[in-house]
Amino acid sequence: MTPFDTEITDRLLSTTRSVRRRLDFDRAVDPEILQECLGLASYAPNASNAQDWRWVIVTDPESRAAIADHYRAGIVPPMEELLERRQADGDAAGVRHSEAVLYLAERFHEVPALVIPCIQGQLDPDLELAWTTSLFGSILPAVWSFQLALHSRGLASTFTTAHLLAADEVAALLDIPDDYLQTCLIPVAYLLGDDLKPPARRDLDEIIAWNRWA
Numbered sequence: 062m063t064p065f066d067t068e069i070t071d072r073l074l075s076t077t078r079s080v081r082r083r084l085d086f087d088r089a090v091d092p093e094i095l096q097e098c099l100g101l102a103s104y105a106p107n108a109s110n111a112q113d114w115r116w117v118i119v120t121d122p123e124s125r126a127a128i129a130d131h132y133r134a135g136i137v138p139p140m141e142e143l144l145e146r147r148q149a150d151g152d153a154a155g156v157r158h159s160e161a162v163l164y165l166a167e168r169f170h171e172v173p174a175l176v177i178p179c180i181q182g183q184l185d186p187d188l189e190l191a192w193t194t195s196l197f198g199s200i201l202p203a204v205w206s207f208q209l210a211l212h213s214r215g216l217a218s219t220f221t222t223a224h225l226l227a228a229d230e231v232a233a234l235l236d237i238p239d240d241y242l243q244t245c246l247i248p249v250a251y252l253l254g255d256d257l258k259p260p261a262r263r264d265l266d267e268i269i270a271w272n273r274w275a
């Protein structure tokens with residue numbers, strides 16, 4: 062007997078997907094649910110338990126529109142190029158991915174809540190790998206917990222990074238102080254339709270090495 066119903070927890074872990082086409086753009090996200098999910102996210106590991114994370118939740122339509130413009134500028138040109146290559150290669154799964162990414166980009170301003178997880182710290186090319194990893198490692202596990210908690214409550218999200226190409230402009234827009242790094246942006250909406258299916262992934266044999274790299 063395990064302390065959890067693993068049928069349910071495994072389903073949550075294997076079906077928490079990037080959702081782009083099945084977002085309910087017409088339903089505002091309940092602020093209490095966002096708080097509850099961020100409360101659960103705050104149990105995630107973080108270096109020295111400093112908890113130097115901050116979460117900026119953007120629901121105001123004007124700010125969402127401005128962020129969406131930056132997001133599109135970052136993702137549309139490279140994704141259109143990738144789509145063309147994928148079409149030429151006959152890569153059907155790749156084409157579906159690119160088209161879904163472009164669909165979300167087009168409607169980004171309509172996503173009811175944009176959540177920007179930030180961590181206190183600075184990126185420095187001279188910083189040791191250990192400290193750079195500590196910086197991102199002190200927020201990204203919490204981001205994933207947040208996404209899991211959202212999914213378990215019937216909401217959907219996608220881990221995105223494209224707006225970071227205009228991180229300075231978005232920081233200015235939202236008054237994010239200089240000593241905080243934006244690490245990603247999670248668009249959040251209610252999930253439309255039935256639950257999600259596990260995605261295709263590489264075989265474990267291909268990705269796991271026992272005792273020595275192989």
Ligand SMILES: Cc1cc2nc3c(=O)[nH]c(=O)nc-3n(C[C@H](O)[C@H](O)[C@H](O)COP(=O)(O)O)c2cc1C
Nearest residue numbers: 078079080136158162165219220221222223224260
């Ligand atoms: C570091 C990182 C950056 C990503 N950036 C974006 C992004 O800017 N826009 C987007 O639509 N998806 C983005 N994704 C989502 C990936 O495309 C997605 O996780 C991947 O295709 C696997 O699909 P799945 O999450 O549904 O299993 C990003 C994911 C990661 C981990």
